[in-house]
Amino acid sequence: xxxxxxxxxxxxxxxxxxxxxxxxxxASGVDHIDTSDIYGPHVxxxxxxxxxxxxxxxxxxATKVGAKRGxxxxxxxxxxxxxITSAVHDNLRNxxxxxxxxxxxxxxxxxxxxxxxxxxxxxxTLVKLQREGKVRHIGLSNVTAKQVEEGRSMTEIxxxxxxxxxxxxxxxxxxxxxxxxxxxxxPFFPLGGFSPxxxxxxxxxxxxxxxxxxxxxxxxxxxxxxxxLLIPGTSRVEHLRENLASAELELPADALGELDRx
Numbered sequence: 001x002x003x004x005x006x007x008x009x010x011x012x013x014x015x016x017x018x019x020x021x022x023x024x025x026x027a028s029g030v031d032h033i034d035t036s037d038i039y040g041p042h043v044x045x046x047x048x049x050x051x052x053x054x055x056x057x058x059x060x061x062a063t064k065v066g067a068k069r070g071x072x073x074x075x076x077x078x079x080x081x082x083x084i085t086s087a088v089h090d091n092l093r094n095x096x097x098x099x100x101x102x103x104x105x106x107x108x109x110x111x112x113x114x115x116x117x118x119x120x121x122x123x124x125t126l127v128k129l130q131r132e133g134k135v136r137h138i139g140l141s142n143v144t145a146k147q148v149e150e151g152r153s154m155t156e157i158x159x160x161x162x163x164x165x166x167x168x169x170x171x172x173x174x175x176x177x178x179x180x181x182x183x184x185x186x187p188f189f190p191l192g193g194f195s196p197x198x199x200x201x202x203x204x205x206x207x208x209x210x211x212x213x214x215x216x217x218x219x220x221x222x223x224x225x226x227x228x229l230l231i232p233g234t235s236r237v238e239h240l241r242e243n244l245a246s247a248e249l250e251l252p253a254d255a256l257g258e259l260d261r262x
Contacts, residue, residue, distance in 0.1 A: 001035075002233035003018045008040070010040065011043055012235065018047050020237055023051055031058050032231070033048065033060070033061050034062050034063075034231040036064045037087060038067050041069045042094055045063070045091060045094035049094065049096045062139065062186075063091045065084050065087035065106065066079060066087075081121070084125040084129075085125060098133075099133060099135065104159065104161050105151075106142050107119055113163060114143055116146060117147075118150065123138075130155070137158040139159035139161060148160055148174065160174070160183065161186040161187075163193070165189060165190045165221065167194045168189070168192065175228070184228075185225065186228075186231055187228065190214070190232055202262070205258055205259060208255065209251075214232070216251070218246035220256075223256075
């Protein structure tokens with residue numbers, strides 16, 4: 001998401017840097033990249049193709065449909081059968097693949113976050129495309145627990161991608177249910193929605209450990225549940241290395257206690 005221009009709109013300021021961060025990620029062992037053809041739009045997927053195609057066999061590229069960009073970069077719902085189908089074909093073309101490994105259906109009932117509403121119609125279109133061999137696995141994004149159950153009643157759901165972090169834990173029960181079912185949970189905005197007091201507390205823990213607040217937040221997420229997969233965005237190699245280092249960060253019991261109390 002960070003590889004497009006400002007506001008995830010238009011081309012990046014430094015095209016070479018965007019290529020470099022992708023190539024270093026894969027060389028460092030990253031085997032899961034989150035993208036969408038609405039990033040740019042069309043920009044990020046074309047950069048991915050230029051940097052990594054032909055893709056390593058073990059690389060999983062997850063994309064998403066259900067939204068579109070307005071002429072000035074606004075994020076708008078795109079839930080019709082025609083829009084879902086067009087988005088899948090855009091992703092196929094711009095990524096340069098015959099089948100999309102994972103496609104997340106992003107619910108856009110409310111710009112502020114998950115909101116109730118049936119996902120049956122757009123998900124049915126995605127299932128049809130799966131049967132046609134265009135999509136291998138299906139996930140959901142920005143959804144409620146009720147929508148997850150609706151989705152699971154229609155098809156196999158392999159992952160759920162929602163807003164969740166140290167300070168935003170409304171999905172706690174959902175994460176545990178998904179873990180029991182063997183379904184991945186992919187949190188976005190690992191530092192989104194923090195209050196000043198919470199940010200101060202996180203910074204204090206990070207300073208004690210000699211690392212960055214982002215590294216602490218990512219390390220906590222990795223230890224929250226075994227089904228959590230992280231997708232921290234970055235456009236710089238240095239930031240990528242910091243993010244990857246969080247996987248090796250040990251959080252002492254006292255630090256975990258402080259974090260859990262946020």
